Structures are given as C-alpha cells and as structure tokens.
Amino acid sequence: MREFVVSSWNGVMNYHHNPLRHIPDLQTRHLIMQVLAWMWCITFAIIVGSWSAFGISAIAHVFLIGAIAVTVGTFETAKRTPSAFEFIKGYHSYGRGRTYTIYHDKEGMPKKVYLDPNDPGGEHE
Known part of the structure; x- marks a missing residue:
C-alpha cells in the first residue's frame, strides 16, 4: 500500500516523474501545476456545491504548491549555483x-x- 501511495504521489507531484518533466523551465512547470491545482479546486467546489469550499481549497493549494515550488527552487539553486548563498x-x-x-x-x-x-x-x- 505504501508503494502505491508513493508511486501515485510521484506520478502527480514530482516533476522528475510526471509528464511535466519534459518542460525545461522550472517556472513554467510551476505555473502549470498552479493552473491544474485551481482546476481541481473548482472541480471539488462544484462537487461539494459550495463556493466557500472552493475558496478554502484554492487558498490551501496556492500555499501548498507555492511552498513546494520555493523549496524546489531553493534546492535547485543550491545544487546548480551554490555560490548564490555565499x-x-x-x-x-x-x-x-x-x-x-x-x-x-x-x-x-x-x-x-x-x-x-x-x-x-x-x-x-
């Protein structure tokens, strides 16, 4: 079960494994992930039937994916140009x-x- 969850997570959220890995620009990948997150927030709100659910879900997705993008960007900068932190x-x-x-x-x-x-x-x- 753990392998299934990890594999599913990587298939969607890990840009080394999902189809967005073919897009070379990190910022473009982040933008596409944000658009997909908004799409799923809207879908969830329609299913639940509440715009307040959309607002809460949208804000949560923005913060979650934004935090992930900042972390990945920081790690990539540290890997590619460590002198940026000197x-x-x-x-x-x-x-x-x-x-x-x-x-x-x-x-x-x-x-x-x-x-x-x-x-x-x-x-x-």
Whole structure:
C-alpha cells in the first residue's frame, strides 16, 4: 500500500516523474501545476456545491504548491549555483556597503563623503 501511495504521489507531484518533466523551465512547470491545482479546486467546489469550499481549497493549494515550488527552487539553486548563498563576511550596515555616505552641507545640498575602506562600519563602533 505504501508503494502505491508513493508511486501515485510521484506520478502527480514530482516533476522528475510526471509528464511535466519534459518542460525545461522550472517556472513554467510551476505555473502549470498552479493552473491544474485551481482546476481541481473548482472541480471539488462544484462537487461539494459550495463556493466557500472552493475558496478554502484554492487558498490551501496556492500555499501548498507555492511552498513546494520555493523549496524546489531553493534546492535547485543550491545544487546548480551554490555560490548564490555565499554572503559577505563580517558585519556591514547597508550605508557602509557602498563605501560612501551622503551628508547635507549647511545649505542643504547633498555631499558625498567617502569612508575609510579599512573600517567595517556598523552602528556600534
């Protein structure tokens, strides 16, 4: 029974096994899965005869498939380009990340002030 459930799940939800695997673009596969989910939500609502059932089912499907798509996208990014998750080492405030800050002079005119490149910045110096 477990094998049947896993096989059925993979046949529909796993893009390595279902026919959508032939579509190369991950975003297109996700869009098609969302459209199919909406179709099944509408079908379920018609069978039950309640538009409130459609709303609940539609929202649940959007969150479920959206979460699955974000997870798969994150895993694919980690597999294909792990450098995307390499962040700048150390603590830098956003303003110090550009190596300068903008001040205003006595007349109110903006003035670019370059910062010391050896200073990592931060609010608590």
